[in-house]
Amino acid sequence: MEQTLQTEVDQVRNHCGYFPLEDWCIISAKGKETFSFLQTQTTNDVLQIQLGQGQYNAITDRQARLIANFSVHRVKEHEALILVETSQKELLLNHLETYHFREDVEFTALDYRLLALQGPKSPLILEKVFENQNLPEKPNDTTQLTLDGNRLDIIMKSLTGDEGHILCFQNELEDNLIQKLLKISTPPVKVSENAREVLRIEAGIPIFGKDMDQKNILPETGLEHTSVSYNKGCYIGQEVIARIKTYGAPNFALMGLTVEGLDLPPFNGILRLEKKKIGTIKSSVHSVTLNKVISLAYIHKEHRSPDIDLEVTIENKTFKVKTCLLPFYQSQTRKDHSKRLLTQALQIYKEQDDLDRPIAILRESIELDAKNAEAYEALGVFLSKQDKLDEAISLMKRLTEINPKEIMARTNLSVYYMKQGRIEDAEIEKGEATALQFEQLIEKNMAKKLKKKE
Template sequence: MNSTTGNTTSTLETSVLEEYLQVRKNCGRFQLSDYQLFGITGADVFSFLQTQTTNDVHLLKDGQGQDSAIVDRKGRLIASFSIYRESASAAWIFVEVVQADKLKSHLETYIFREDVTIGSPQHTLQALQGPKSLLILNQIIPNAQIPEKYNSICVQSDNVVLIQKSLTGEEGYLIGLPCGDVKSDELLSAMETICPESIAAPAREILRVEAGIPLYGKDMTAKNVLPETGLEHTSVSYNKGCYIGQEIIARIKTYGAPNFSLMGLLFLNSFSPLSETDVLLDEKKIGLIKSVVYSPALENYIALAYLHKDWRSPDVELNVTINGEAVKVKTCLLPFYQLQTRSDRSGKLLEEALEIYRTEENLDRPIEILREAIAMDPKHAAAYEALGVFLSRQNKLDEAIALMKRLVEIDPQEIMAHTNLSVYYMQQGRIEDAEFEKGEATAIQFEKVMAQKMSERAKAKDEEKDKLERARKIAMFKEVLEIDPVDAVANFGLGSIFHETKEYEQALAPLQTVVRENKDYSAAYLLLGKTQEQLSRLSDAEKTYRDGIAVASKKGDLMPLKEMQTRLHALTTKSKSTSSV
């Protein structure tokens, strides 16, 4: 990266930018020499891990994984990693190499009579990252068992390990190749042939920071209490039994937030800071900068930084001092880069194909794009329909029919597929086949109508039960409020019920009472703002969300924080567009 400190524009080296875009738009490959995969086996493996880790391993089923951590008695980080359950007596651990020895040492220290064996690494690791990583993986290992959900694992019969995990903010897969195996050499060769684009460290670093993924030794150390790192949102269960350090982490959750915790900073004036430098506001330290990169997505420098709780409200612009220079920054929730799903990307490809179709007569390019859309999302019915129509217009009816049959195999209840098959068969003069598919479409439509009616009847019964239950709760909450008019639980409960039943005027007063009397009740700010929106009190809603965001940021209440941020952004955007008309 070509970069300097000060108010200068930064550019990326061409090779780095190309590698970055390869991952963001296609698929990139890199060796994971900085990570390690090892097994833990034994009849007691999960009961043992349950007592040591911050997450609830008892929730895992075969093939599932979760992020987790181990902390000391003061809640300070010992190691962060991912656990994958292969079977009732076998687990896999994916961890940074710099943390591996410390993690193993800790686990071995607490094994007494338990039937638990910690293995050594037996695999070399490769990563495929990018929106087309699944397509590439299927070419490298045809007919493999592919993990279908994020943080899931499939161990192949030849002991090749596949894990779905993102290290870049894009969909991705980790491939564990058994060491010293001829098949592994063949797979690696195939990988290099099919996906020759190897991603080097500089591009990986940009992708990692944009994805908001902290590294041990760089963004967090053994001095950090786990909630400071932001990892508790994915790595901690607050409902499981005891583990070392649980009391400290639970106390932080209950009584507030750590003074400093990891967030994002966007530098608004092309300033390139150094890592490990303080962020000052009015000569007072409010933050410490960690990883820094130039972000092609945001077209400026970004950093992972520990910010004081008084300055953790997102989307706030601050005039700060760094290394003696005046700098304008904007606070950001992590990650900086939001993952686009395969479904999202497939939808955009469909839009692109249809736009080309509207402006050009040649169908070859739209057909090519639609094939890519279907490869990206094999269940995208609208893409199948558009591709079928285009193929039929090129008189490629056999191909259009094969396409619709494929959709029927994927989703037998897709009415459109049967309807189109009927049309295509009719065009070929295959009357009997056309009538059969027409009958199938009609039967499915009838079944769906009947199912809808039954669902509506069941819903009506449930609504009647809910109505009685709401009446009971309203009476109970009102009894409490007669004794204590400012009781937070009763007021919030009453406001929630009235909001649910769309009685927004009645919801307003109890929710206002909650935020007036309990200024750290994040969920109440969110519900009050939503109520004010429904009453078209948009300026009041904006103020409520801003106040609530400040409260939730300090407390670390991520879920209401994100929703309030999203709603505030929508309101302010709407306000700007209205004023500009």
């Protein structure tokens, strides 16, 4: 592997890197009915976006197949910026215009340049360039900055797994902005396309047209964890998404694989276990951070538990792979922040007996660390107290995928199903919890006996 690639990835992971986002674009949505119209078309609850905030979102067809995924950012009371991959721009605009009749909203593709600044030191660098100006504080937050009297929009968004920002500005500002970034005592390094791809896949971020397309139903892609509200009103595809959430998981869903050896598995290669199809390979790369081959892949639900070793064939070639949750890489600071938010949420509930604020904090905790089992459990309990049982059940199902031996997840599922009157499902989960308790007790006793022998 080239040393320059290693250096670029290390710089982003430990310092900061920058790259132009020529494959992304900005769409302006403006008018008094902007958010009420988007609410009828998108999978997430845009009416909850406050000024300066943003959210992940998507649009699906009636079968819940993905049309476009993007993020929406509220910059004024009746104005939003939509950040979307350029490959999806026309699909998104065509869909919105198809359902746009008399609503007071206008969609315009802006001729903006986009520059990504990614890495744990990106806020410090931006503070030096934009002195005495407030930066976004949370993922998807946005604010307006000025540079030599010219306006820029900045969105806090990670494209690499580390803290990051996207700057949106008029074409003529690009040279001046980059010059100011590079004049800093420890400037960011420019990131090549190859390094950017490594960073993206390590972060477990799928892209449209490669890792997902219009053939995928949204729950297969993993986007439902960040881009779907289960409490909003009707939108196209809602019935299918809700049914999958309530009654089961999709047959195939996106997750990670680590691959032994140096060979990349072929793109779109079919994984077979004893001649049976169990998945499809998507993006693959030699991971600089993990020093191994990693792949995004759609895996059958029977094999989606993490840390399972499999010997599979892909296009008649044998590969040894291990399943893993996405992302492959997560910065330690984000995990620590997630734990602190969990503690904060529990403390607020203990002191104030309040639910809304702890729930919001726990959602942020899970967004920062998708593997924080304690945050899932706490959020599920709080949601059940608000009688939001469908979402609580969805969270516990997700937790059982993360850790199939999590007894509390099974116990909670049993309780929530019972509250819904789904007695058979409740008994099944209760049985699973009991079986896991016996297994753990046996393992504990065996460990004690082995220790005595030693």
